[in-house]
Amino acid sequence: MRKLINDPDHVLPEMLEGLVRLSPGLALLPGSNVVLRSEKTAGVALISGGGAGHEPAHVGFVGPGLLHAAVAGDVFTSPSTDAVLDAIRAVAGLEGVLLIVKNYTGDRLNFGLAAEMARAEGIAAEMVIVADDTALDMGPDGVGPRGIAGTVLVHKVAGAAAAAGLDLASVKAEAEAAIAALGSMGVALSACTVPAAGKPGFTLADDEIELGLGIHGEAGVRRAPIEPADNLVTLLLDRILAQKGVKSGDRVALLINNLGATPVMELMIVARQALAVLEARGITVLRVWAGTFLTAIDMAGCSLSLMTLDQSRLARLDAPASAPAWIAGQKPQALPQAAPPARAEVAPGTASPPFEAAIRAVADVLMAAEPRLTAMDQAVGDGDLGISLARGSQAMLDAIPTLDLAHAPAALAALSGLLRRVLGGTSGPLYAVMLLRASRSLADAGTAKPQDWAAAFADGVAALADLGGGRAGDRTMLDALLPASTAFREKLSAGLALGDALKAAVEAAEAGAAATASMMPKRGRSSYLGARTAGHVDPGAEAVALWLGALARTVGG
Structure with a gap:
């Protein structure tokens, strides 16, 4: 295993220490793997988190207009109930706390129990579950779709609502509406290596990919032959559009997420095709992000997330925010066409060989x-x-x-x-x-x-x-x-x-x-x-x- 680490057991605290030392305005909660804002604020507080290995999520999205705290567990392991409760106690004010949780059993149990304990202490605590993975058809009686990279857009919508001074019920309602408007799907070109395991979670042949993978190193819903990027992007979008009922005339935000080891050049190729497909379907992309937001350590591949927009939700995405990993969304521009430069003419000269x-x-x-x-x-x-x-x-x-x-x-x-x-x-x-x-x-x-x-x-x-x-x-x-x-x-x-x-x-x-x-x-x-x-x-x-x-x-x- 070739990784820039010291000891697999110390990856989490050493990573958090490095992040906080490079991030003015953030602090570590003593005795707990919780990153929070240095200064406590009034109003509803937002907390998210989960196992490490998804960086920059979620610790990289703590800051004004976004999260108030993020709780990190060991790599791909839910943080403990006590750690979540510590975070709630540290940031909760009179308006209470909203927990934004990805739909994984461990996260739901530990965050949910912490919310129940907080309420017993008199702290208003609510929880929303992000289940944006459209790759899985779990049925009404299943555990439901997983929470993946679209969670970052939920952070932004809820963070803007909280910063605007809304009460807990209203912030929760906006978060739930954003979740309902959200769909994501990913494709992996390689597995990731958990430091403690020392080897990839699965293996792929040179000509294979995993479609609809999770973000914890688990395999996807099916293995398929690799295809050109345009084909894969179209496949992902077809699934998201069908599952979420997005149609011509709709307006959307698009998040193109690097799963950990994808070069920028490949993300830009993906972005090019994603915009082309959506525009061809009559869907207007009002905001687009392309970069590294929620990873699976060193997995090669990407995920696409679409969130349908109304004017209010667009305003939430555009509201000011500052965090180590946050970048403002862009309105995609039409491809500029520059006039070609004039070329000097060369005299024909003499007849040539064949x-x-x-x-x-x-x-x-x-x-x-x-x-x-x-x-x-x-x-x-x-x-x-x-x-x-x-x-x-x-x-x-x-x-x-x-x-x-x-x-x-x-x-x-x-x-x-x-x-x-x-x-x-x-x-x-x-x-x-x-x-x-x-x-x-x-x-x-x-x-x-x-x-x-x-x-x-x-x-x-x-x-x-x-x-x-x-x-x-x-x-x-x-x-x-x-x-x-x-x-x-x-x-x-x-x-x-x-x-x-x-x-x-x-x-x-x-x-x-x-x-x-x-x-x-x-x-x-x-x-x-x-x-x-x-x-x-x-x-x-x-x-x-x-x-x-x-x-x-x-x-x-």
């Missing part, structure tokens, strides 16, 4: 080599080279109908711009500048003889070296490009045919690439690894040898 066959050959060999180049780059870099070159290759194939294949300078300039846009990273600008300089060289020559192509190749390689600041022996793609360019020009000058000269260039590139295995890296991400790259061929140089070989077989015959 460009289409050459492009297809280069693209095919790089796409076929993607797994090998990716594995090579994972050993010495960041692992994206094969993927990037495959993406660029597919873009070149797609662009063939738009290229001026009869004229070398124009075609090379267009390919330069294309690779600049789609490759990214270091490969994008390096290949782009090489092709752009080669385009200018051919345009200046005015012809497309083999010697002109050799000169253009050499000029392009020189431009790449200038831009990247590299040279021979740095263990980069230049260690294949430089000897290949030199061999190509020398063999043509010696009178060899184009095919033989290209063959010599390929052999020089292959030898240069092989030599990188014994070089100390001086450029690129490999330079951070130093001697650890020993024995590994530079993947950029290997890629050069591959596409040069494809060119030689296609153009040289």
Whole structure:
């Protein structure tokens, strides 16, 4: 188990201590795992909580306009009745306390018993149960749906109502109405690891997901093959909309929640599709949140929550609030469409060799080599080279109908711009500048003889070296490009045919690439690894040898 912890038994108190020390306005209740506001306020107090492992919920939502206190139990374990009662006593005023509880048996029992004990002491205490998980059909006699990430929106609605000075019955009524308007569902791409257990709660194959999972590491309602993000988002929303009866013309708030280990880029892809699906169904999204609100420790995946809105509930969501984990909801904007920048025109120049066959050959060999180049780059870099070159290759194939294949300078300039846009990273600008300089060289020559192509190749390689600041022996793609360019020009000058000269260039590139295995890296991400790259061929140089070989077989015959 690889976790940044000290002792599994000390995770909860150490986590709470760290949170409070970084959160002005919060305090720890002595002798209890309760986070509360530093200053007691008048009016109805709100308390929520549950087992740890859902951070930032619930302790991260203690603050003005939200919760007055949060009670934390051990990981995925309900806090004790005594801990809840301690929190009630600490924050309750004359107006009483509302407990916001997720629908899990342990939470219902411990929070419910604490409320009963508080009432026996003369404290007005009420409880609402959040059961927003639409994945489960429990029937009228079952325990009911689980409480999951939509609970955070209930905190906000009830918190705003309490801050507005409403009495306990009115705050409870608004919380219950918000719960009735709420539906959620999640999908997991991996299980989570409870520190005390030391291993995941379930296992998934590389091509499997769990639909409708809970937030305590339990499996979902069914296991299914992984699908593109758009399909999964649509599936989740279809279920929520059907279960909650949301229809065209309704107005909603949308919460996109990271279950713990989902990258921001994936959340944004989910957000894009969720907004598109709802808009296509005639449902207006008035507010949207995307981020980490209620997790299952380190589970990869997300959940979606929808809350139907009237003007009053929208005002509650928009009311001022401040807490360590709270962010204001946004009104989604229409996608702005900027005018594309003007592009400089390149003179057509001279007729070119069979460009289409050459492009297809280069693209095919790089796409076929993607797994090998990716594995090579994972050993010495960041692992994206094969993927990037495959993406660029597919873009070149797609662009063939738009290229001026009869004229070398124009075609090379267009390919330069294309690779600049789609490759990214270091490969994008390096290949782009090489092709752009080669385009200018051919345009200046005015012809497309083999010697002109050799000169253009050499000029392009020189431009790449200038831009990247590299040279021979740095263990980069230049260690294949430089000897290949030199061999190509020398063999043509010696009178060899184009095919033989290209063959010599390929052999020089292959030898240069092989030599990188014994070089100390001086450029690129490999330079951070130093001697650890020993024995590994530079993947950029290997890629050069591959596409040069494809060119030689296609153009040289």
